[in-house]
Structures are given as C-alpha cells and as structure tokens.
C-alpha cells in the first residue's frame with residue numbers, strides 16, 4: 449500500500465536532515481510522526497521512526513544526566529496551542545481561566561516549572577492549551593523547544609501592566625533562538641537557508657484591568673496589529689476571554705463538518721474537524737480511512753447552496769456544513 453506522504457512530511461524530513469544534535473533530531477522525527485497519515489501503508493515507517501526516536505532518546509539521556517529528551521504532550525482535541533510568555537505575565541492564570549486545568553498561579557516568577565495541558569471548550573469542539581515555564585533566557589529547558597515546534601499555534605502572552613513592547617521583543621528573541629518564527633515578518637537574524645518552524649500566533653495582552661487608560665493596549669495594537677492579531681484580556685472580564693476563544697478558533701484555520709446517515713438527523717454535537725480547504729474526500733477519510741476510496745457522491749447541506757444537493761468528492765467544504773456520504 450502506498451504511504452501517500454504529504455508535503456508537510458517532506459518538510460519535516462528536511463528539518464531532520466538539517467538537525468544538529470539529538471534534541472533537534474528528535475524534534476524533527478516527532479514532527480514527521482505527527483504529520484504522517486495514519487493508515488496501514490505507513491505502519492512500518494511509523495514504527496521505524498519510533499525506534500529512531502527511542503535510540504536518540506537514549507543518547508540524549510546520557511548527555512542530560514538521565515532525563516528523557518522527549519516530553520511531547522500527546523495532542524488531544526481539534527488543535528494543540530502552546531502558551532508562552534515572560535515570568536509573571538499571566539500564562540498559568542490564562543490556562544486556569546480557559547480550561548479545566550489548574551496549574552499553580554503565583555505572584556512570583558518561575559512558579560511554573562513544567563508543561564501543563566488543559567482542554568478549552570469552544571462551542572462544540574475542544575482545543576488543547578499547554579502552559580509552559582517562562583521564556584526567560586536562563587530558564588529555557590531543553591525539552592521546551594520541541595513542544596513549541598510541534599504546536600499548531602502559539603499564544604504569546606504579555607502583561608499589559610507593564611511595557612508590552614519590550615516583552616514582545618524579548619519573546620521574539622527567545623523564539624528566534626529556537627528557530628521558531630511568528631507572523632509574516634522575515635526574521636533578519638535567521639539565516640535564510642536555515643530551516644525554521646513558522647508558527648501561527650496571537651498576541652495576548654493580559655491584566656487589561658491593570659492597564660490604566662488602556663495605554664499599553666494601544667501601544668501593543670499600534671506596534672503589532674499589522675503582523676499579528678492582538679487580543680487584550682482580563683480574568684475579571686469574561687467577555688474578553690470569550691473573544692480570545694473565538695479569535696483563537698479563527699486563527700487555527702479549521703472547519704467543523706457534521707455527518708449524517710441517509711434518512712436520519714445529523715449529530716450536531718460531534719463534528720469532524722478539518723483544515724480550511726478540505727474537500728468531501730478529506731472528510732470521508734477523516735470518518736474512516738477507507739471511505740474516500742469508496743465514496744461515490746455526497747449530499748450536502750450548508751455551503752451557501754440549496755439544501756441536500758449532491759456534490760462531488762473534490763467539493764470544498766465550509767465551516768458548519770452537514771454531509772451525507774454515499775459509498
């Protein structure tokens with residue numbers, strides 16, 4: 449059976465070939481694994497990659513005094529989003545306010561020492577958020593860059609109780625050090641032929657309630673709005689947290705599609721989550737790996753068309769579409 453590897457896989461493979469040292473190699477192999485289609489045709493290759501990761505882990509463990517080199521947190525839900533920021537910027541508080549998780553929140557730096565995941569509910573889907581230790585130069589631990597590189601998006605957290613511009617500059621510098629780029633801007637400090645991990649990101653200004661006159665928020669928006677979406681929030685304002693959730697959903701470029709069997713009502717509580725641009729054939733594969741090959745046609749409700757029209761396998765789906773697959 450053909451493996452049908454995607455362009456993302458070959459990009460990750462390029463990163464593997466350019467990787468220096470076991471940590472970068474592990475990060476690249478883990479990325480290859482995470483973007484590889486999961487079906488019989490890739491079983492062998494996936495097993496091989498896992499063996500290579502295990503071997504590199506042993507090597508890396510020797511270098512780092514016995515610790516595991518991989519702390520990858522298995523992705524759950526529709527997307528994996530990592531919260532990053534300087535000490536005391538409100539990262540853990542954000543995870544607490546948006547998810548079921550309860551990391552330690554404290555008014556002193558370096559409260560958070562490890563990565564903590566939590567699930568955020570947004571309408572009918574769940575998005576995984578991961579709280580991390582501060583991105584301060586002296587505190588970045590060897591296992592952090594791979595977690596950031598694997599993320600579907602980053603929340604860059606800065607406190608609006610202080611000057612936000614220097615915080616963003618500092619965060620960017622740390623990220624560039626990990627060869628992670630954000631926004632559309634070319635990073636002049638990254639050599640053009642060095643492989644990088646480009647990431648979608650939202651710039652989240654926390655503690656908006658402590659920003660007297662909204663001055664820091666205005667500064668943040670005027671400096672960065674052209675490159676990155678800027679979202680001010682406060683734990684005292686639920687509306688701001690809801691706004692953050694919906695901005696994050698839009699950033700992720702995903703759609704929800706609901707399936708129904710002929711003659712029944714659709715299940716509107718359990719959507720299939722797909723990337724923007726996904727077709728009926730992609731949706732069929734997401735339901736069952738064999739369905740795309742068997743798909744004859746589908747009926748579709750939504751998509752700005754008449755209800756129940758039949759559509760072909762290359763039809764591009766929209767958020768909220770309901771589909772009925774005919775095999």
Ligand SMILES: Nc1nc2c(ncn2[C@@H]2O[C@H](COP(=O)(O)OP(=O)(O)O)[C@@H](O)[C@H]2O)c(=O)[nH]1
Nearest residue numbers: 535536537538539540541553554555655682683
């Ligand atoms: N007034 C106010 N304080 C906040 C807000 N978010 C976080 N804090 C406080 O800021 C401090 C640092 O928060 P924490 O989440 O531990 O920061 P971290 O180090 O980035 O994880 C704590 O005392 C929080 O209670 C907010 O929206 N408003």
Ligand SMILES: [Mg+2]
Nearest residue numbers: 539540559560
């Ligand atoms: Mg914390």
